Each structure stands twice: as structure tokens, then as C-alpha cells.
Amino acid sequence: MLKKIPSTAMVAVLFALPAAAQEASAEAAPAVNADVAFIFNTLLFLIGGFLVMWMAAGFAMLEAGLVRSKNVTTQLFKNISLFAIAGIMFWLIGYNLMYPSDGWTIPNVIGQIFSPKSIDPVGAGDAAAGYSAGSDFFFQLMFCATTASIVSGTLAERIKLWPFMIFTVILTGLIYPIEASWEWGEGWLDQRGFSDFAGSTLVHAAGGFAALAGAVVLGPRLGKYRADGRMQPMPGSNLALATLGTFILWLGWFGFNGGSQLALGSVNDAADVSRIFVNTNAAASAGVVAAIVTTQLMFGKIDLTMVLNGALAGLVAITAEPLAPSIFGSLLIGAVGGVIAVVVVPLLDKLKIDDVVGAIPVHLCAGIWGTLIVPASNGDASYSVQALGVIAIGAFVFVLSYAIWMILNATMGIRVSEEAEITGLDVSEMGMEAYPDFVQAK
Template sequence: MHYPKLLPAVVALGLLAGPAFAQETVVVVEDAAAAAPSFDEIGPYIMTTLLFCMAGFLVFFMAAGFAMLEGGLVRSKNVTMQMTKNIALYSVAAIMYWMIGFNLMYPGEFNGYVGGFFNTTVLDPVGVAAADAALDYASVGSDFFFQLVFVAATASIVSGALAERIKLWPFLAFVVLLTGVLYPISGSWQWGGGWLSEMGFSDFAGSTVVHSVGGWAALAGAIVLGPRLGKYAKDGRVTPMPGSNLALATLGTFILWLGWFGFNGGSQLAMGTVGDVSDVSRIFANTNMAASAGAVTALILTQIVYKKPDLTMVLNGALAGLVSITAEPLAPSLFGALWIGAVGGVIVVFTVPMLDKFKIDDVVGAVPVHLFAGIWGTIAVVFYNSDANLITQLIGIAAYGVFTFVASLVIWLIFRATVGIRVSEEAEMTGLDTAELGMEAYPEFSRG
């Protein structure tokens, strides 16, 4: 390490010791100062590593947001199961992304297709020299952590859609495959220097790479799993199944909103220049505007359509706005972010009931928010990014959709035919908290 402020004191000590020693001391100090890299050399490494760490902390906190949102939107008899699934899926994702995912997604040779299986991630050596560190744009540890929290968010999307009727262990087995294999392979196509990246596909922070992947996996699971008991009557009526705690769901939404600043801001992937820092702040402002527009749009639309505002739609409207701006949060003006987010709010209000018409039971609205709004956000890139074109964006959307949906569908069907993925009717009626876990989130209250 280097301590330039101490150099005068070192020289002074040398003078006290005598002229000869002082001369040798000055030479050593001057050599050390000359060898020390300047901040211009190591500053970008330090600042970008800091960006990854801070943004990673925020995206990690989104795990709490997903847990609170899901816990509030499921019935009280299933809350403990959602808490268990969310802490377990994050932990499984962390291990699988270290064991397989990171080096599968980011092949060292950048072959553009897929890296090596079981090529575990190795961190920077302890006390890495600043001069060596300056050769890379950020530490391996910060890069790995930042990418890890994204894959965990993808798994959380699946958790909410399949709530209240799926067994714990088959769900976690799917998370192993999603976070260790499926997400890293498809992610390498764009963020690992793969074929979509070379084609010119643009997805800044993951409207498609992250959110639609989670949405496609959730959609496949919901189709194979089937709806909750009593959700759809024979005459076509939809039976409302209100969540247990809308205050908790609202808290979860605000936490996700906060975490999204790290999600999009950190995806700048650099903070070593004035321009980079300015861009990060621009991304923050656009991200916030899109979320606000999505929420307000859903608020107004539900008043018009249902004659009363619907809080759950407003919450999902905010999230849809966030997903919509994620593919290009840097280039738009604030007005651009507003209308992109507003369209996301419209999408949610009209596609949530559309799924019910097909008797696809998505408990928290994950498919409309993450899949449909993710597709929209990826298309919207062409309005503000001159390097993107519609055909390439559609090819990317289709590639992720076909791969993730088909692979997930096959996995869910295999699980259903072998170990089973759905709890018994009795367990579902009793509630997964008691039937699967033997504990309740609200034991002092009657179950709803």
C-alpha cells in the first residue's frame, strides 16, 4: 500500500539520522513514489468495484422485496412456505452460480456460446496489488456477486407465480437447474459475448435476459401445475383469492423499487469517469420515472375499468414500469421513461385478467409484470437506441422465449411424472404452512 501523506515525515526522520542516510532515504522514497500507480490508473478499478458492490447490495435486498410481496399476496395459510422458498432459492442460486453458472455464462475464451460445466468461480488473490488490479476493470469478487444477485431475482419470479400449490423440494430442484444451467446458457448469448450480442441485440439490464426468462419459466410451470383449487368455476367465473396482507405487499414493492436502482444503475458496468457517474445518475432518474408512471397509469385505469382503484394492480403497475425501462434506462429522456413505464402499467391491467381467461393461475401477477412488460421493454429499446433495430430485438425475444419455455416445460413435465410437483388436495386446502412445514406465519389468527 502507498501512503503519500507520510513521505515528508519519512524524509525528516532521514535528515535527523544524518546526511548520508537522508540522501538514501530520499532516493528510496522517490523510487517508491514513482512506482506507485496514480489514481488515474487505479481509480476506475476502485470505483467500478465499488459500484458493483453497492449495486449488488441493493439487488440482494430485492430478495426481501420478493419475499414480502409474495407473502402479502398469498393467503395467510401459505405465507411461511413463501418465506421458506425465497430464502432457500437465493441460497441455492448463490451456490449453483458459483459451482457452474458464472463461468458457464461468462466463458473465459468468449467463445460466444457456452463455457465449461463445473468450472467453479475463483476470486481475486488476497491483497491483490493495485498495479495488477488496474489491469482489469473490476475485482472478480464484485463482478461475481453483482451477476449472482441477478440470477437469484430470476428464480424469485417463478416462486410467486406458482405459490400455494407447489411442493417445496421439486421447486428447489427446478431452481438448481434454472440458476445453474438455463439462465447462464441463455445469458451468455447476450452478456457473455455470444451470438445475440454479436448480432446487435440490446438489453441494457435484463428486461429479456432476466425478467422474461423468469416469466417464461413461471408460465411453463403454471401451465403444468394447474390452477389452485376453486380458482376457476365450471361456468367460467373467476373466484377471487385475496392476499393476506396488502401492507406487506406494498412494503415488498417499495423494496423492489429501491433495489431496482442497483439493478439498472449497476448495469452501467463502469464508474471510473465523470461520464460514467453522470450516466448512473441518469439511469436512477429514468428508473424512478418509469416506476411512477406505471403505478399512476394502473391507478387511473383500474378506476376507469373497475370503478375503484385496485392496490394490487397499482403495485404491479409500478413493477411493470420498472421492468419496461430495464432494457434501456440510459438513453431515454425523462418523458421517454414516463411513457415507456406507462405502457407497462397498461399491459399489467389488461393482461392479468387475460391469463384468467386461459385459466392460467399466476398468484402474484409475475407473468404479466416480468414476461409481458419485459417483452415490451425490449421492443421499446428501438425508440431511443440508434444501434438497435426491431428485427434483431424480436429475434432475441423469440430466442429467449423458445429456449426457456421449452426447456422449463420439459423439466416441469419430467418432475410431474416422476416425483410429483403438486401437493395433495387436502394439503392445499389446509395450507402449505401446516401440511408441508408444520408451522404457521400467523398462528394466533384463524387461517384465510
């Protein structure tokens, strides 16, 4: 007779199979030259940063494909402008706030805000850290920009440009760096054992909470919800672009998760980065398959847009812990993320929360799932602390974002006029169209 396996042991088998292999490889790892480690660690930051920067193109293509043709130019503009704003604000304020050198005292925080950090040639601090300060700054900046990209898609097709850019200044300069410092800046959540390897909550759910607050204040697009309560579909302009954007994001995610290992200077680090790549890809694949099956069962037909979001939800879900799970565990984590990406959409419609690209199900909801499931594979994490982190970050980002959106709405208005929305933001906000009419010359 087979011996019954305890449920906790079964979870460990499903989610954390590579643990023994990791311990064995750690014992056999040879010593590494410090200069060589410095070079490879720095290279990992730079290559990871390149890939995450490429995700900005993925967000732009995804959103351009999922909005209607009359709003494509505006959406493209928002993506390049938010990236540039993040690049300046994270240097000016955010980087210092995220990594406060002397702790979170009021005088120190004020000093950090008004003393942008210089990225100098290699110094003693760089050598001790094992990588260059410039490479670290560049890599962390890309995460900051990603958080703002999440907000862009949700609020598409009805928000004014200037209020959006003002909010982006505050999000990238203050909100994101402060909440991210709670974990990655050795803040209070880190001290309690909160674990978010590459940012399922710190980046993705945070962006989702900011987007949710904006969507509540902004309201749905005209005609999205009928008087009888039914939802009016508003198909995107170009599913080819949306699919291309998804593949670009999938590629960039290897830098997002792999670079978050923060080291490539040893045999063990190289093995861990490769394991992260495999688990990241497995979760995305499972998210796609789960979304295919779920849309078929729920709607009777496969929905490509939800399948694309299934891939992204799988990626978001595995981001909180892409190293510790087994491949099978990564498949389970990603599959649940894919299901979440589908089932949350009709729930939002019932609440009349209009999310144009599905960023709230993908980044907020799948991000929460990925963060909460971390202890299943990482024995150093606890479910209660993970839940505490999600609640604290969610409350901080949502409440502050909601207040800022309300202030912007009261002072300058955040929504375009009804006429401008009907005409399209490309004409009303930008004065140019992504797909101008072509008149054949006679």
C-alpha cells in the first residue's frame, strides 16, 4: 500500500523541486575572481535593463493595437512621454528615495529629494557592491517606467494628456520609489520577511492600483455600458500590433526576472538566471493555454485579446518568485494567472470599471496572486507577511493615487469633452492621426 503524502509535502514537491539541486550546486561552486564577477554582474544589469526598456515598445504596441484607431497616436505619445518622464524623475528624486542611504528620517528624506545622486566612475562603493552604480541605476529605472506604463493602457481613450503626465511625474518620482523602498530599499516590509523577487506587487500590482484609482475617478468611455446594464464591446484597431506587443513584452520579461537575480559572477548565479528564464517562459506558456481553455468554456469561442493577456498574467504571476518553483510549479502559477486574466474582466464590467487593455486583471489581480503564492515554493516567506505587504502597498498606492486623481480632476479636469471623445483623442489632443485617410489623386 502506498504511504499517504502530507499536503504540505505535496506542495513542496509540486512547487519547489529544484531546491535540492540548488543546494548541491552551491556546495560545488568554485571561487570567482572579484574583477570577473564585477564585470559579469554589471553586464547582467545592463542586458536586463536593455530588455526591460524594450518592454516599453511592447506596451506601446499592445496598447496601440487594443485601442480604437482614432486614439492610437495619443496612446503612442503617452508611452514615449511617460518613459522620458520616468527617466528624469527617477534620477532627480526616485532613486534616492528608493534607496535612502541613512534611513527614513525626515531630514534625510528631504536631503535625498533635493540631492540627486551622481553616477560616477567606479569607486569603492561600486567595488564593494560587486557591480557598477550606473548599471544598477539603469536597471532600476526601467522598473519605475514599467509601473507608469501599466496606468497608460487602463485610462486610454478618454483622459487628457497633461493631467496624465502630471500624475506620471508624481508616480515615478514619489509613489513608486517610496513603496518599492519598503522591500528593495531594506525597508520595513523587508525587515518583516516580505518577498517579491522582481515585483509582482511592487511594480505590477502597484501600477494596477494606480490605474484602478484613475479608472474609478475617470469613469468609463462613452457608450461602454448601456442603460440596461449590458456591456458594449469596443474592439481594438489592430490585433497584429497587439500580438507583436505581447511577444515583445514576453521577451523583455527575461530581463525583468532574470536581471533581478542581481548577479552573474558565479556558476551558481548563472545557473539561477537560466532557471529563472525557464520558469518565466513556462508560466507565460501556461497562462496562454489556460486563457484559451477558459475563454472557450466561458464564451464558446477563443478570444485572442484575452489569450494575449493570459500570457502577460502568467508572466506577472511568476515575477514574485521565478527562481524557487519547479517547472511544474511555475506552470501552475502561470495557469492560475491566465484564468484570472479572463474571469476578472466580466467582474469589472459588472462594477462598470472600464479598463481598455485589461491591465487591472493582468497586473493588479495576477500580481496579487503571484505574491501570495510565494511561500508555496520559498520556505523563507510566510503567507501572513505576504498578505500584509499586498495590503500595505495596495492601500498606500490606491489611496494616494485616488487623492491625486481627484485633485487633478477638481483643478484642471482629467477627462476630455464628449465631443473630443467621439471624434477621437488623436484629433482633439494631438492634431494628427495614426491612420490618416488616403485620397487617390485624379
